[in-house]
Amino acid sequence: MSTVEHLTGEYQKFVQDLSGDWPSALTERRRQAIERFGEIGFPSRRAEQWRFINLNPITETTFRLPESFNGFGAAELEPYVYDGCHQIVLVNGRFVAEHSRLGDLPEGVIVASLATAAAEHAELVERYVGRFAKFDDHPFVALNTAFLRDGAFIYVPKGVVVEEPINLICLGLPEAEPVAFYPRNLIVAEESAQVTVVEQYASLGDGSYMTSPVTEVAAGANAVIDHYKLQRESTEAIHMATFQIHQQRDSNVSSHSISWGGGLVRNDVNAVLDGEGCESTLNGLYMVEGEQQIDNHMRVDHAMPNCDSHELYKGILEGRARAVFNGLIHVHKDAQKTDAKQTNRNLLLSKEALVNSHPQLEIFADDVKCTHGSTTGHLDDVAVFYLRSRGIGEEAARSLLTYAFAADIVERIKVGAVRRELEEFLFRRLPRGEVVRQAV
Amino acid sequence: MTMLEIKNLHVRVEDQEIIKGLDLTVNPGEVHAVMGPNGSGKSTLAQVLAGKDEYEVTEGEVRYKGEELLELAPEERAREGLFLAFQYPVEIPGVSNVYFLKAALNAIRKHRGQEEMDAMDFLSYVREKMSVVKMDESLLNRPVNEGFSGGEKKRNEIFHLSVLDPTLAVLDETDSGLDIDALKIVADGVNSLRSPDRAFVVITHYQRLLNYIVPDKVHAMIDGRIVESGGKELAHELEEKGYAWLEERVAAGEAASAPSS
Numbered sequence A: 001m002s003t004v005e006h007l008t009g010e011y012q013k014f015v016q017d018l019s020g021d022w023p024s025a026l027t028e029r030r031r032q033a034i035e036r037f038g039e040i041g042f043p044s045r046r047a048e049q050w051r052f053i054n055l056n057p058i059t060e061t062t063f064r065l066p067e068s069f070n071g072f073g074a075a076e077l078e079p080y081v082y083d084g085c086h087q088i089v090l091v092n093g094r095f096v097a098e099h100s101r102l103g104d105l106p107e108g109v110i111v112a113s114l115a116t117a118a119a120e121h122a123e124l125v126e127r128y129v130g131r132f133a134k135f136d137d138h139p140f141v142a143l144n145t146a147f148l149r150d151g152a153f154i155y156v157p158k159g160v161v162v163e164e165p166i167n168l169i170c171l172g173l174p175e176a177e178p179v180a181f182y183p184r185n186l187i188v189a190e191e192s193a194q195v196t197v198v199e200q201y202a203s204l205g206d207g208s209y210m211t212s213p214v215t216e217v218a219a220g221a222n223a224v225i226d227h228y229k230l231q232r233e234s235t236e237a238i239h240m241a242t243f244q245i246h247q248q249r250d251s252n253v254s255s256h257s258i259s260w261g262g263g264l265v266r267n268d269v270n271a272v273l274d275g276e277g278c279e280s281t282l283n284g285l286y287m288v289e290g291e292q293q294i295d296n297h298m299r300v301d302h303a304m305p306n307c308d309s310h311e312l313y314k315g316i317l318e319g320r321a322r323a324v325f326n327g328l329i330h331v332h333k334d335a336q337k338t339d340a341k342q343t344n345r346n347l348l349l350s351k352e353a354l355v356n357s358h359p360q361l362e363i364f365a366d367d368v369k370c371t372h373g374s375t376t377g378h379l380d381d382v383a384v385f386y387l388r389s390r391g392i393g394e395e396a397a398r399s400l401l402t403y404a405f406a407a408d409i410v411e412r413i414k415v416g417a418v419r420r421e422l423e424e425f426l427f428r429r430l431p432r433g434e435v436v437r438q439a440v
Numbered sequence B: 001m002t003m004l005e006i007k008n009l010h011v012r013v014e015d016q017e018i019i020k021g022l023d024l025t026v027n028p029g030e031v032h033a034v035m036g037p038n039g040s041g042k043s044t045l046a047q048v049l050a051g052k053d054e055y056e057v058t059e060g061e062v063r064y065k066g067e068e069l070l071e072l073a074p075e076e077r078a079r080e081g082l083f084l085a086f087q088y089p090v091e092i093p094g095v096s097n098v099y100f101l102k103a104a105l106n107a108i109r110k111h112r113g114q115e116e117m118d119a120m121d122f123l124s125y126v127r128e129k130m131s132v133v134k135m136d137e138s139l140l141n142r143p144v145n146e147g148f149s150g151g152e153k154k155r156n157e158i159f160h161l162s163v164l165d166p167t168l169a170v171l172d173e174t175d176s177g178l179d180i181d182a183l184k185i186v187a188d189g190v191n192s193l194r195s196p197d198r199a200f201v202v203i204t205h206y207q208r209l210l211n212y213i214v215p216d217k218v219h220a221m222i223d224g225r226i227v228e229s230g231g232k233e234l235a236h237e238l239e240e241k242g243y244a245w246l247e248e249r250v251a252a253g254e255a256a257s258a259p260s261s
């Protein structure tokens, strides 16, 4: 039986097992999604959007639906807990109430599991879930929609500011057999609302599994959403994520995607700037080594005039790691005065590491400012020599320069806990991290 | 003990010989000026002393404080008190000037068996040194040399020099392109560091610098060799007459020593 047939079979079990009150629109959407998945299946290696990434670890595995959703203590959760944050914990895609902390939220704000929200706020769930993330030609969005059951639901009504960040902790708990799960998250900020969300992915132990989340972000007029993703799963984990942003006029969305875990990782980040005066900042930093593969696929749609988008993705590769960057800025006919900038920079620390970088522009308006650029290279020998000639050892010089490469992304992270997490990771990863820690 | 002793140095880059039998001896407390036309190998000499590995030493030896200099890695040379002010200081995006200096100074102090400086002590130490080169404090927190003007880069080199407190400093055209005020600042910086146990090798094109940093010896470098040495009056002579007379002499000498056919 092929993996596609197997997953279609799993769907039947999943639907039978599904409890609770679900809006009928979602039930229908699930059915359409699995049908679509059956039609498109997994992409071949020749498929344009999937070239350069090897999906065999997925197509050659029989993934089951997970059965365990708890069975760990506070100590295991500790590394992902950030003080001063609201906290939602998902394990193998399911909300775990006992580890979640939803403190005092401003009036009207909903932070809940998707399953709860579906029952209690059916109208909102129906309105937003699946509205922006399209599954027609994306097998993993299709799977996620078909197996849609739980996740985080974050809703901030008009004019409300949520001061504390919401820390969404998505944990993978490996089972005896490989499991696959599909967290479905939604972040809505209505007009002039503001919220910061941290979305973490980590593994509770080794063992292979696939997490395939979809997070939809809907920014109303003049809303501000800051999003940080921290992906540090075990290298046995497969991570196939879609992050879908929709912005209305004058909204401001920033996304920082930090990734150092996972064996096979794909991030689709799509933003549709659907009103005038939007600003969209999409930054990323990926650090891979060994046999890790990471593919960042970006698409920014400038659908309306006078919007700005800035993308800066940086990668540090070691060992035989492989990174793909594919960035498309699509400027629609009416989107005059678009200001779009896209940059991908890669630092290779080994001879065997490999990057495929494809920034692209599709421009149908005539009065726009669009730039894109991509560089891939090793550390600058002249810079290394300059540092050494002042007394800094070679390894320390390389560590400092590597840190410096990452520093402009680090500095842009406004949530202190996330920034420190990343800094600590860099200090650990760099051969002479202690020199860097001491110097910076 | 001699500070620096270079004997019959030959250096190659990409199959081309650049330094062709160079001798130079520098004693503690001395300031030597090296002058020469473009491409005569001055920077190559400086970079070889600092340990740049793309230059291949094919012959000769270099002793620094009695030790084989060429055996040491660049950072070991620096920790032993050698400093090179680069002709073209390197821009290092993402590494702030102050972090860089702190890492460098602490590496050197550690090597000398001194305690590493903490952030507070380091800052007051650095501030004091900044005032010597009249450098704007904002340059401390900027990435090393990035977006610095030409003059700021050169001053920054002298600032690093004064912070790292070397025994032998090689200045590669630190005066080039400076206006007179900046030149005086650089010269004052160097003069304030002159001491009986420190030495300087100052590479320059222009006699003007030597009005402010008065050298003990002046050397003329032509085509990879030092062909004439003298006191500070040699600098005036070179400024007046240029290098043609020396180049002719070198050519004649080569012709004389070439095997007759």
Ligand SMILES: Nc1ncnc2c1ncn2[C@@H]1O[C@H](COP(=O)(O)OP(=O)(O)OP(=O)(O)O)[C@@H](O)[C@H]1O
Pocket (backbone or CB within 6 Å): B013, B014, B018, B036, B037, B038, B039, B040, B041, B042, B043, B044, B045, B054, B087
């Ligand atoms: N890395 C290199 N690769 C190839 N050739 C080099 C390299 N470095 C120097 N050279 C050559 O060696 C010669 C000497 O160069 P060097 O920079 O030492 O001269 P210089 O005396 O410092 O000149 P200037 O006064 O212009 O600074 C030149 O012909 C130069 O082209």
Ligand SMILES: [Mg+2]
Pocket (backbone or CB within 6 Å): B042, B043, B044, B087, B172, B173
């Ligand atoms: Mg030179």
